[in-house]
Every structure is written in C-alpha cells, then in structure tokens.
Amino acid sequence: MSDDLLSSLFDTPATPSSGSRLASTSFLCDMSLMGGSSAESGKAIDISSRMIECSNEIVESTIRNESITPxxxxxxxxxxxxxxxxxxxxxxxxxxxxxxxxxxxxxxxxxxxxxxxxxxxxxxxxxxxxxxxxxxxxxxxxxxxxxxxxxxxxxxxxxxxxxxxIIATADCKFPIRLEGLAYDHRDFCNYEPELFPGLVYRYHPDNSPTKAVLLLFVSGKVIVTGCKNYQEICNVFDNIYPVLCQYRK
Incomplete structure (x- = not known):
C-alpha cells in the first residue's frame, strides 16, 4: 500500500468551519438572486440546503463522540x-x-x-x-x-x-464488518476467525512514531495495546475510529 494511501487512512476528517458555512449561506443568497421564478429559486435553495446538511452529517458521523472514550x-x-x-x-x-x-x-x-x-x-x-x-x-x-x-x-x-x-478498551457502539476491513486493509490486518474471533490491526503510520496493536471485534469492542501513555491511546483511537465507521454494519 502506498504512503499516500496509508496517510489518508489515518487523517482525521476536518470539521466544517464557520467560514465554510458562511460561504454556503452566501451561495444560497446568490442562488436566490439569479434569474428565474421564485418557485425555481426556492427549490434550488431547498436542494442546496439538504446537500449541505447531508455533508455535515457524514463528517460528524466519523468524528468520535466524547462518550466513546478509551x-x-x-x-x-x-x-x-x-x-x-x-x-x-x-x-x-x-x-x-x-x-x-x-x-x-x-x-x-x-x-x-x-x-x-x-x-x-x-x-x-x-x-x-x-x-x-x-x-x-x-x-x-x-x-x-x-x-x-x-x-x-x-x-x-x-x-x-x-x-x-498500556492496555485500554473502547466500544464503538456499532457492529463492524471485519471481513471487509481485513480485505481492504490486508497489509495491516490479520484475521483468522477460525482461530481467534478478533481482527488484529497493526497501527504504525509513516508520519507518526506511535506503534500500537488493536484487537477489533464484530460487536464494536476495541482493545488497544502497545502505547506508553494515555494520550497516545486517544490519538490512536481517534485516528482509527473514522476507518471503523466506514465498515459499520
């Protein structure tokens, strides 16, 4: 797997800034000033608003909730x-x-x-x-x-x-498709359900000195090992959580 792809797996998605929302609002205002009937302008604004709401929901769904703490x-x-x-x-x-x-x-x-x-x-x-x-x-x-x-x-x-x-545990609050995760991330994973029900994920991004091993289970339970302090554990979980969200059942 290439370095660019590996880096993209552990990049934390950016939270929409107030500036981006202001730009979206400005876009909606521009739409209302364009030519055409008021009904057509209203439909365009409604569709654009729904698109913005959906994009915000997608981003927020991949950000770890504060209640999900290792x-x-x-x-x-x-x-x-x-x-x-x-x-x-x-x-x-x-x-x-x-x-x-x-x-x-x-x-x-x-x-x-x-x-x-x-x-x-x-x-x-x-x-x-x-x-x-x-x-x-x-x-x-x-x-x-x-x-x-x-x-x-x-x-x-x-x-x-x-x-x-340090050994820590966390609960993603949703089941995980381990087969899909193991196939897409096979360079980092070891999954043999006949021998052990958990997926072994070796975390070592090129842009970080942190090395950790995670045990992932279908239930959404996660075990993190190999870290030296609690901050490292939180960083590892924050980076792996968006990846796990992609394989939510």
Missing part, C-alpha cells in the same frame, strides 16, 4: 532495583510473595493497596502489572522495593521507572 484496563511498568536478589529469601521473608521456580523464575508479589502484582527477578528487575493508573504502578513498585529492603537487601534502590505498555 478506558485503561492494565498498566505494565518496569523498575530496576540496582541490586541482585535472593528470590528464595524474599519469598520466605515476605508474607505477600510466592516463589515457584518450576513455573516462573521470579518472585510473584501481590499488593492490595494499590492493587497490583510484581514480578521480581534475580537481576533486580521488577515488572509491575495490574494497576490502572501510572501513580498506582509507581507507588506499588516503591512498596515492593521497601519489602525487599526489609527482607535483607538494604542496597535496593527504586530507579528507572518506565511505562512499558
């Missing part, structure tokens, strides 16, 4: 504790930790406030998941670092906090 479901963040850890010792010392090296070579640490889960690796790397707010993920990471300090590792430091991935 909601964060999970945040994945990472922290480095600057210290090698004895995972077995931490699992014995901490009441909210468990260690089963046969399943995963990391200590699983769960917190209730804020509600999140951490994976502690021997290298000192800590992965945090389950939080819905960045501040909660950061606070949870700091609490886990303190638990490690109290478990016999006083050199532990909370450093290099980084948002790795």
């Amino acid at each position: 909601e964060i479901q999970n945040i994945i963040a990472s922290v480095h504790l600057q210290c090698e850890l004895d995972l077995r010792m931490i699992a014995i010392s901490a009441r909210n930790a468990e260690y089963n090296p046969k399943k995963v070579n990391a200590v699983v640490m769960r917190l209730r406030d804020p509600k999140c889960t951490g994976l502690l690796f021997r290298s000192g790397r800590l992965m945090i998941t389950g939080a819905r707010l960045e501040n909660d993920a950061k606070l949870g990471g700091k609490k886990m670092a303190k638990i490690c300090q109290k478990s016999g590792f006083p050199k532990v430091k909370f450093t290099n906090f980084k948002m790795e991935n």
